[in-house]
Amino acid sequence: MTLSSPADPKAAKAAGPLPTGHVPAGKIGVMLINLGTPDGTDFKPMWRYLREFLSDPRVIELNKAIWYPILYGLVLTTRPKKSGANYARIWNRERDESPLRTYTRAQSEKLGQALGGLPEIVVDWAMRYGNPSTASVAQRLVEQGCDRILSFPLYPQYSATTTATANDQLFRALMKMRAAPAIRSVPPYYAEPVYIDALARSIERHLASLDFEPEVVITSYHGIPKPYSDKGDPYQAHCLETTRLLREKLGWSDEKLITTFQSRFGAQEWLQPYTDKTVEKLGHDGVKSIAIVNPGFSVDCIETLDEIGREAAETFHHAGGEKFAHIPCLNDSAEGMAVIEAMVRRELSGWV
Numbered sequence: 001m002t003l004s005s006p007a008d009p010k011a012a013k014a015a016g017p018l019p020t021g022h023v024p025a026g027k028i029g030v031m032l033i034n035l036g037t038p039d040g041t042d043f044k045p046m047w048r049y050l051r052e053f054l055s056d057p058r059v060i061e062l063n064k065a066i067w068y069p070i071l072y073g074l075v076l077t078t079r080p081k082k083s084g085a086n087y088a089r090i091w092n093r094e095r096d097e098s099p100l101r102t103y104t105r106a107q108s109e110k111l112g113q114a115l116g117g118l119p120e121i122v123v124d125w126a127m128r129y130g131n132p133s134t135a136s137v138a139q140r141l142v143e144q145g146c147d148r149i150l151s152f153p154l155y156p157q158y159s160a161t162t163t164a165t166a167n168d169q170l171f172r173a174l175m176k177m178r179a180a181p182a183i184r185s186v187p188p189y190y191a192e193p194v195y196i197d198a199l200a201r202s203i204e205r206h207l208a209s210l211d212f213e214p215e216v217v218i219t220s221y222h223g224i225p226k227p228y229s230d231k232g233d234p235y236q237a238h239c240l241e242t243t244r245l246l247r248e249k250l251g252w253s254d255e256k257l258i259t260t261f262q263s264r265f266g267a268q269e270w271l272q273p274y275t276d277k278t279v280e281k282l283g284h285d286g287v288k289s290i291a292i293v294n295p296g297f298s299v300d301c302i303e304t305l306d307e308i309g310r311e312a313a314e315t316f317h318h319a320g321g322e323k324f325a326h327i328p329c330l331n332d333s334a335e336g337m338a339v340i341e342a343m344v345r346r347e348l349s350g351w352v
């Protein structure tokens with residue numbers, strides 16, 4: 001076999017014109033990624049959703065040989081019915097979907113409008129678990145000509161159980177692509193002034209609409225198992241910093257704005273203090289009025305609307321409390337969209 005050198009003019013002529021190296025500029029996808037949600041409240045869709053969620057080794061760190069018999073034999077035989085009944089209470093019947101999906105879509109649509117002046121940008125939204133799947137949305141963006149994707153896991157505070165697994169799933173989708181896009185990921189924004197300002201304004205606006213001034217306001221974050229935190233997940237520190245900055249911004253005392261962790265799952269210890277126990281204790285201690293805000297949830301969902309809006313309210317009233325308010329998440333409000341838009345514009349710099 002003979003190798004023809006580029007210096008050989010005869011061989012170069014026979015090979016035809018060389019490629020020019022010109023590659024048309026691609027589009028840029030912005031992908032909002034939220035946790036995920038079931039497609040329906042019946043047993044089957046609840047089972048599918050919970051199976052995908054609770055099979056994620058970033059979420060349940062137990063050895064599969066130990067966890068799977070518990071998951072399939074116990075959790076997936078009982079929890080779909082119980083959780084399905086909770087989802088049914090908050091279901092968006094007009095669209096036949098969960099609020100988490102409705103709000104995430106609304107955020108994506110509003111972000112698309114806000115970035116409308118940048119023709120190379122395509123905004124879309126996906127779920128880590130369930131639909132629209134991360135893989136299908138990544139594929140759709142690539143098919144629309146995106147050779148760069150900005151991944152935006154919608155969690156202000158980082159946790160391996162949420163932020164990291166959202167990015168894992170995006171890269172898993174890329175593993176199946178020959179021409180995979182470049183990826184950037186929006187970092188956690190737990191201390192960003194735009195986020196703290198948005199929370200403070202939203203809280204002030206909602207408190208002004210109440211007929212009472214709460215004695216205590218609770219910032220309640222989704223918990224994680226304590227061992228995850230002990231092993232280095234910075235989530236707890238991020239939550240505490242958000243509340244500290246919020247307290248500073250609102251000019252409130254340590255006693256007025258407190259931090260708790262909700263939504264325990266399973267038998268092991270989770271981050272403390274627990275929201276339900278704290279709400280009960282406040283009632284027993286004679287506190288008559290409280291408000292709860294969920295800064296760690298970018299949109300209202302089962303954990304805020306049902307666990308806080310219904311369950312925590314009941315717990316407080318049973319413990320002797322009188323006035324209870326649940327402050328909505330930022331959702332697709334003007335304040336909430338200002339946060340998302342600011343983060344996206346900043347992280348796109350250099351690409352646009």
Ligand SMILES: C=CC1=C(C)c2cc3[nH]c(cc4nc(cc5[nH]c(cc1n2)c(C)c5CCC(=O)O)C(CCC(=O)O)=C4C)c(C)c3C=C
Binds near residue numbers: 036038263303
């Ligand atoms: C070990 C289990 C779980 C960990 C760890 C966990 C972390 C975690 N989750 C969120 C945000 C959300 N979780 C939601 C629902 C939900 N979470 C778990 C379990 C763990 N979460 C379950 C089993 C469920 C399903 C509901 C139920 O059966 O009780 C939701 C709401 C989804 C919706 O459709 O409304 C959100 C949002 C965070 C931020 C987090 C760690 C920081």
Ligand SMILES: [Fe+2]
Binds near residue numbers: 222263
């Ligand atoms: Fe959760």
Ligand SMILES: [Fe+2]
Binds near residue numbers: 263302303307
């Ligand atoms: Fe819950």
